[in-house]
Amino acid sequence: MLSEVTRAVVLKTSPYSNTSLVVTFYTEKYGKLVAMAKGARNRQRTVEGAIETLSLGEAVFYLKKGRGMATLKEYEAYEDFIEIRKSLERFHTAEGVLEYLLEGVADYEREFELFSITVAAFDAIAKGHPYSALAAFLIQALSIGGVFPSVTSCSACGNNLSERSPLAYSTFKKTFLCEECLGKSEHIKFPPQVRTIVNGILHLGTKIKTVRLPTNVLPHLFRLTTTIFELNFGRRLWQTEKLIPAVTEI
Secondary structure (H helix, E strand, C coil): CECCCEEEEEEEEEEECCCEEEEEEEECCCEEEEEEECCHHHHHHCCCCCCCCCCEEEEEEECCCCCCCEEEEEEEEEECCHHHHCCHHHHHHHHHHHHHHHHHCCECCCCHHHHHHHHHHHHHHHHCCHHHHHHHHHHHHHHHCCCCCCCCECCCCCCECCCCCCEEEECCCCEEECHHHHCCCCEEEECHHHHHHHHHHHCCCCHHHHCCCCCCCHHHHHHHHHHHHHHHHCCCCHHHHHHHHHHHCC
């Protein structure tokens, strides 16, 4: 069937034959999908109408009843986040968003909120503070995915977590626990201010471009989000992990 027109971000492109591309999109109405773009490589050679990673546009697809690979009918890009392409720092940071969507989101899993913060994150990485934007995106994305636990109360006993004590994440129970419930279980502790910052990010919505996080907190946020992702999805966010030394040196 022919899909409705939907906003779509290009996550990845791979050559297929001499003329076509296999393209992974994250779309507003259908979630993540892989589509055959026939003749797309010819358009790339002429620049006009090229399908490029990190572009945002409107797309129409031919979708199968059982889903699987779609066929791209039309794609018209209207935003290419050019500032990201001009800076290695911004580009590598944007790769962290791409990797999350490619590795942590199932095909045809539609989530309007995730699409909105994805676009906001790319805009913030392009024009704002890239590392802060990535941290904010990852925290919100993990929350939307249902795997980011509450930072306000202990998941075991329900008591409020102290704002003055380190935030303890149990790697066994995959949640935040108070000192009494933590016991001897394996865990990672984060500075108290991480709790306050995370709580603020979870209420941020799409205003990611306004965020400028303290530089000393960024390594902790990247370690926290990559740990939560790995424990829940069984895969690692390599691009974000690579950024930890860079943000530690800021």
